[in-house]
Amino acid sequence: MPKQRIALLISYDGTDFCGWQIQKGRPEVSVQGALEKALSEICGEKIGVTGSGRTDSGVHATGQVAHGDVKSTIPAPKYREALNSLLPGSIRILKARAVPDSFHARFDAVRRDYAYYISSGAVPPAHRRNYCHYVRRRYDLSELNRIVSILPGIWDFTTFSAAGDQSKSRVREIFSASFHREGDQLAFRIGGNAFLWRMVRSLTGTVLHIAEQGGGPEELARRLEARDRNEAGPTAPSRGLFLEKVSYGPEYGFF
Amino acid sequence: MPKQRIALLISYDGTDFCGWQIQKGRPEVSVQGALEKALSEICGEKIGVTGSGRTDSGVHATGQVAHGDVKSTIPAPKYREALNSLLPGSIRILKARAVPDSFHARFDAVRRDYAYYISSGAVPPAHRRNYCHYVRRRYDLSELNRIVSILPGIWDFTTFSAAGDQSKSRVREIFSASFHREGDQLAFRIGGNAFLWRMVRSLTGTVLHIAEQGGGPEELARRLEARDRNEAGPTAPSRGLFLEKVSYGPEYGFF
Structure with missing residues (x-):
């Protein structure tokens, strides 16, 4: 079968998945597994997809990117509708486009942007229970921004790495980090060249802890x-x- | 058992419920049914609750109010934690307080405020699929506000009533109606003394339709x-x- 490489822009609700990556011995469905199943059904043969990076169980995405080599008889943009008709509502393909065979969703990514949502109050609103961290305390926005103002730059993030992290280097570059008020929530937005496993969650928890202290x-x-x-x-x-955005060099010029 | 009347401020995710009200022949759980079950378990006898009004299947609340007559040996505010420990995460009690025996969640309500969320774009973000109406078209905020600017006042809402509506009068007073941009969504906020069954949804759909035309x-x-x-x-x-807020006269002074 003649093949073409496509890149997919993907939104998912991580609540009911074991995370992005297919994991042996985890009976829950992974986002990657669900995508591969749907693509394989469309193409009539086993198709693998490669994401820009993993997200853990319960972590969401509004802009994950993945690539795969698929049947070239179907125009690349058509994969959006075809996939959305097969996938559960908790995974939505926002865009599908043809990319050069050299494109790699993970290795070619030059920037990742995450958002972390925090709701303050004694009890979380029911409809947000799976989409925010709820804390009793109210934080001072300018104080949180003062704390994270030191983050942009190059740092060794060993402090915020997880047990079992096998990265060769824990040095990462942060491009921006700031807190914003969005409705009655706080959003911590952080962009960097790459992130260690669980680094954003560890960093967010620590920043809140420092503010509390x-x-x-x-x-x-x-x-x-x-x-x-x-x-x-x-x-x-x-x-x-939430993994909000993955950026690639100007030679790919999307999404 | 000595009784006290309590009022509950309730948030719920309507996705998995048949609506607020217990309905014969509907196998799904109603919010009211789940609440009565939990209250009855705490009090050791059958307890009924009365809400400020019904919400349909799939409709959410961040500020529904209900009252019930419960065991007076438990301080009223304690019902919040006791109920939250028994209820599913899709129903959260935000507040519980003692009210006079004359208080009635429905008949004493003087104002109801609803919000209707609209996301524009070809595909909805996965984590919002149950919490917004997604439409391809982008609307002009000021144009929408121009259309709804006529709503405040007293109107006969027969046009926006549902088939089978048995209200004696369809005259309602609207206090405020306006569209707001909230992040990448639009929110239509409307407050009035009371609303007919499905009136907000019918009105919202019609306003969007008028804007499109x-x-x-x-x-x-x-x-x-x-x-x-x-x-x-x-x-x-x-x-x-979303039912966002129910207001009562100054003699009750909450929530």
């Missing part, structure tokens, strides 16, 4: 410079995290 | 004045609708 940006810098996992605060729950 | 406020007024259900446009789907 009355610490400032120097306390976050101290913990980062310690390069010691014991200096991380609590890891914020996965339900508040 | 290039009609203005005079077209909405014409349809209202016709007092004819055939003049209503499509009914907007229940998943976009």
Whole structure:
């Protein structure tokens, strides 16, 4: 079968999935597994997809990107509708486009943007229970922004790595990090070249912890410079995290 | 058992319920049914609750109010935690408080506020699929606000009543009606003394329809004045609708 490489822009509700990646011994469905199943059905043979990176169980995406090599007799943009008709409502293909065979969703990504949502109040609103971290305390927006103002730049993120992290290097570059008020929620938006496993959740939990303790940006810098996992605060729950955007070089010029 | 009347401020995700009200022959659980079951378990006898009004299947609430007569040996505010520990996560009690025996959640309500959420774009984000109406078209905010600017006041809402509506009078007073941009969504907020069954959804669908057809406020007024259900446009789907707030007179002074 003649093949073409397509890239998919994907939104998913991570609540009912074991995460992006197919995992042995996990009976729940993965987003990747559901996508491969639908693509294989369309193409009549087993098709694999490669994502820009993993997301954990419960983590959502509004802009995950993946590539796969599919039947070239179907125009690339048609894969959007074809996939959406087969996929559960919890996975939506926002866009499908043809890309050069050299395109790689993970290795060619130059920037990832995440958002972490926080609701304050004694009890979370029911319809947001799977989409935010709810905390009793109310935070001061300018204080949170003062703490994260030190993040842009190149850091060794060992402090915010997870047990079992096998990355060769834990040095990552952060391009931007700031808190915003969105309706009655806070959103922590962070963009960087790449992130370690669970790094955004560990960093978010630690920033909130520092704010609660009355610490400032120097306390976050101290913990980062310690390069010691014991200096991380609590890891914020996965339900508040959204992979919002993955960016590629101008030679790919999308999405 | 000595009794006290309590009022509950309730948030629910309407997705998996047949609506607020217990309905014969509907196997799905109603919000009212789930609440009565939990309250009865706490009190050791059958307890009924009365809501400020019904919401349909799929309609959500961030501020429904209900009352019930419960065991007075438990301080009223304690019912919040006790109920939340028994209820599914899709129903959350935000507040519980003692009210005079004369308080009635429905008859004493002087104002109801609803919000209807609309997402524009070819495909809805997966995590919002149950919480908004998604439409391909993008609307002009000021044009929508121009159309609904005629709503505040007293109108006969027969045009926006549902088949089978048994209300004695279809005259209702609207206090405010306006569209707002909230992140990448539009929210239509409307407050009035009371609403007919499905009135907000019918009105919302008609306003969007008028905007699409290039009609203005005079077209909405014409349809209202016709007092004819055939003049209503499509009914907007229940998943976009939230009962946000129910207000009571100053003698009750909450929530």
